[in-house]
Amino acid sequence: MCSGNSLLLNYGNWLFLSGWSIGRRALLCCVLLAHAVTAYADLDIQRAWVKLAPPGSSVNAAYMTLANTGNTRMVITQVKADCCSMTMLHRTRQQAGSVTMEHLDELVLPPHSRIELAPGGLHIMLMRMNAPLLLNHQVNLQLVLSDGQEYSLSIPVLREWSDAGDH
Numbered sequence: 001m002c003s004g005n006s007l008l009l010n011y012g013n014w015l016f017l018s019g020w021s022i023g024r025r026a027l028l029c030c031v032l033l034a035h036a037v038t039a040y041a042d043l044d045i046q047r048a049w050v051k052l053a054p055p056g057s058s059v060n061a062a063y064m065t066l067a068n069t070g071n072t073r074m075v076i077t078q079v080k081a082d083c084c085s086m087t088m089l090h091r092t093r094q095q096a097g098s099v100t101m102e103h104l105d106e107l108v109l110p111p112h113s114r115i116e117l118a119p120g121g122l123h124i125m126l127m128r129m130n131a132p133l134l135l136n137h138q139v140n141l142q143l144v145l146s147d148g149q150e151y152s153l154s155i156p157v158l159r160e161w162s163d164a165g166d167h
């Protein structure tokens, strides 16, 4: 539901204008090192995974449950990934028998709230892959917050979340 060359082409110009999440591997390494020891007591991430795409697919989608356990509003403004050079926050909408994806500029987590990114709904679109993602590979993500903090996490590529066992 997240594939389709026409969709990507349509987004291409738009992305260029918006400047959304153009990551480079060398830069990401520095980011990881710089932020690896930072604590994010108020952002709790569970059930994070990337869905294995069908062979030949040029895009992937990442899912997770985000919880803001603190008293301060959080806004995720950007996502970076080491597996690809472009990401977007998307919401899948199904109406009148057709499936479309809406781009979100940001993801807002009010105090003491929880947001589910799951198949058929919100997701992080991974595009312009460096190489096809394989089963059980790890993808490194950084969630960039509006206050400049970055939350780094490493998540597995799975067929379905249920394959993760007790992760």
Ligand SMILES: [Cu+2]
Residues within 6 Å of the ligand: 002, 061, 090, 091, 101, 123, 124, 125
């Ligand atoms: Cu999408």
